[in-house]
Amino acid sequence: MKYPQVIVDLIEDFKKLPSIGTKTAERLVMFLYSQSSVEDLNLMADNLVKLKQSVHKCPVCGNLTEGELCDICQDDSRDKQVIMVVETIKDLFVIERLGEFRGVYHVLGGAISFSNGIGVDDLAISDLLKRIxxxxxxxxxxxxxxNVDGETTARYIKALIDDSCLVTRIAHGLPVGSDMQYADEMTLLKALEGRRDY
Ligand SMILES: [Zn+2]
Structure with a gap:
């Protein structure tokens, strides 16, 4: 006995997602079949198509947007002279959820990593220098x-920026070796407030 082909195909699609194994994929597909209306599924299918059609990176900061510039770059109340450099869009959202930072961002697209073969040219570092x-x-x-890669990247950027503007580093309170995504809000807030010259 086999599932109908559409279900088999959908299970395979779900299995391509991170942390989804066969059993979870099966459960998700069966859930969609039994619990969702046709309208729900149409909407979801539309959104999936739109994900790649209408979402793109903001040409200024690298955040995601459906418009020309992202909401943050378009926001006149934000201080465009203060740039927070983050590795990923996820990190940007982590900081943004704190609701404290009123400057703008620059998303590098990762960190310099000798172990993963990610070099300077793979990241939006020259864009950052031009922006500054x-x-x-x-x-x-x-x-x-x-962590090691984040620290290497910070030092590299600091050396390139030289003395053309104030460079600070959020480090205080962040445990060594930690990813921002896993830090709790209080720790991040302290890290932000306690930033210092770098
Ligand atoms: Zn932007």
Whole structure:
């Protein structure tokens, strides 16, 4: 006995997602079949198609957007002279959820990693330098992760920026070797407040 082909195919689709094995995939597909209306599924299918059709990276900061620029870059109340440099869009959202930071971001797209073969050219570092040069930036906050790769990246960027603007690093309170995504809100808030010259 085999599932109908559509179900078999969908199970395979779900299994391509991170942390989803056969059993979970099976459960998700059966849930969609038994619990969702046709309208729900149509909407979901539409959104899946739109995910790649209408979402793109903000040309200024690398955040995700459906518009020309992202909401943060478009927001006039934010201080465009203060840039927080993060590794990933996920990190940007972690900081943004705190609701404390009123500057703008720059998403690198990862960190320099000798072990994973990620070099300077794989990251949005030259874009960052150009942005600093062209926009009279007051402060660059290096909010890369507190692990070897994050630290290497922060040092590299600091060396390139030189003395053209204030460079700070959020490190205080963040446990060494930790990813920002896993830090709790209080720790992150302290890390943000306790940033210091780098
Ligand atoms: Zn943006």
């Amino acid at each position: 040069k062209d926009n009279n930036i007051k402060e660059v906050i290096l909010a890369t992760n507190a």
